[in-house]
Amino acid sequence: MHRIIFKESLAPGVTRYRVRAPDVARRRKPGQFVLLRLREEGERFPLTIVDSDSEEGSITLIVQEVGVSSALMARLNPGDAILDLLGPLGRPTEIRRHGDCVCVGGGIGVAPLYPIAAALTAAGNRVTGILGAREQRLLILEEEMRRVCADLHIATDDGSSGTRGLVSDLLRDRLRQDDRYAFAAVIGPVPMMKAVCAVTKEAGIPTIVSLNPIMVDGTGMCGGCRVSVGGETRFACVDGPEFDGHRVDFDRLALRLKGYHHLRECALQALGPREAKAPQ
């Protein structure tokens, strides 16, 4: 059992937790994730480890409410426990000294991006951050990113913060203004990753993306998290979650992510109104 130590709301429907998991906290590296199961009837679902505190023996997780498990997670409070927590899983980000790097995050994708940006900076890189969200109040980890990035740019769909538009356009602008990057890390919704990777490919910037396909066991058994990378089938849980952004088939990934959308409402309704919606 893994006790929740701390909880705070970051944006509507987005919550940050610190959870006691000393073994994971001690050895996790940027880019890795954990698998959670909240109760006996619960699903197994992956969450990226955003941060860790080995002294407190805790890891930081950020959850956006999208389905049954995230709705149930939103109901948990400090003192409550998570039934099962497995990790750290996946391959850590390969942190090297590239020089100038750009980290592009969209929406909830800023959560897994933050530890990578922090590690790149710690390794002596100069990191530019580009964050995007639909609107200002949905922007997360702006302060944290500002701390680990040499400079930070923001784009929102409605212009309520930073420039109005998409992060891919913002990146293209930076490149036009003669910004040069030796490495890019891009994490966010699939269409955003696809658009940004098209820009970095054109500019010849080696790019990694972190993928979040549907997973069941997370240990290299079920093959549910298969993705197509450079025409080859790879498994996000053991080969990933990070892959060469220029070789990922994002369209296939987008279709696979929709595999159970038609059942989501049914599952939420079965939870009942009391559990389906967390008090805001």
Add this chain to the structure above:
Amino acid sequence: MSGAPLTVRRPRPPRQPMPHQAAAARVTNFCEVALGLTPELAQAEAERCLLCRKPLCVEGCPVGIDIPGFIARMVKGDFEGAARTLREATDLPAVCGRVCPQETQCEKVCVVGRKGEPVAIGRLERFVGDWARTESSAPPPSLPMTRPERVAIVGSGPAGIAAAGELLRRGYRVTIFEALHEPGGVLMYGIPEFRLPKEIVRYEIQQLRRLGAEIRTNALVGQTVTVEELLGEGFGAVFLGTGAGLPILLGVPGEHLNGVYSANEFLIRINLMKAHDFPRHHTPVFVGRRVVVVGGGNTAMDAARVARRLGPEKVCVVYRRSRAEMPARAEEIAHGLEEGIEFFLLTAPVKLLDRGDGWVRGMECVRMELGEPDASGRRRPHPIAGSHFVLDAETVIVALGNNPNRIVPETTAGLDVTPRGTIEVDVDGATTKLGVFAGGDNVTGGATVILAMGAGKRAAAAMDEYLRGQRDGRAVAKATRVGIEEN
């Protein structure tokens, strides 16, 4: 005029029938198909045994159960004694009695089987295992921890359970590391409830705990803790019973479509995560009106029969060779046929067809014919030109076996693997890394529960010898056995 006296030979009574749940009823539930012998039937079946003095059946058993010994006690009505005899050789009698391929092991060589049907050794083992669980009042034996060393078992499937049981009996302190949230390995996530009720697996795991084993779930060795760290943290030896890994996919266009599952994923969703009880259980699974399963092994039969129970109109099994080459047990194929599963033999998938929105709508197949024998000794199938046809399907399940899991070999320096990725071991299960032993599907590739148990038991004996300084702690001569291919 008196001839030689006639030797009166009592005709041997026929094999006692096993009560079964009727096919029409069982496809609507997940309850066990074979219902088990009554004490009367079991005793009558036990009486068919000749109690051979040089029993061939024992040689046919991968864990060397004293088969005439336990059957002799059954004949006397001493089920408690029979259970004790079984326990000397196996930790999972109720499991093996159900899932062992007895027809190719003990029962294949049974002398009674030379004229008529062999003694139903598996059913008797199952009876005694069940009796011990539900009727016996005997407390589990208390095993003194006579040895100072601690041993780590990685994986709580059949190999790990057998190794743990054997090491506990030899006086060691045993800690089992399990990656999933529930111990039991393939017995929990792979084999369906109607073949092996999970209550039995939980009971057997509980028995191990009562014998003193500590079980740590949610611990993926290689990630949560490495083999090196286990050796450094005071474990004198480590047994790797990590089982099979990533599924082998079709390798034809369309395997990424929604509605296409590996058998592993499909079975994990249902057996472990209870997706058939969605939305009460939160893990979903999608079964359309027509289901096609690809493969001819026991896993393919399990997947097809699980799918059958989720209410589709039609479930088909597609296999590229003929019935004679199917690796599945005859009993499982027969059960599938009774349950209305259709078989397309000598048929291979060519590609999966997209409905237009990323979901599968069918599978293009080609008819095959058998040619010359291949490396596995089975006749190699060849496609027949111009014989393509389409099977409609909203759900496709691929059961072509697994590749070995890479996590432990990749995180353990000095642990050699074969070109196939299976772990290199010697005949006793010692690996190339000092103090590390291995057995089961991670060594053989996809095989059976009982072969994994046999490997676990052998490795445990070798670990004992190593810890007593009586043998080398690493492979003496490599002797990796060739596994049984599923496809």
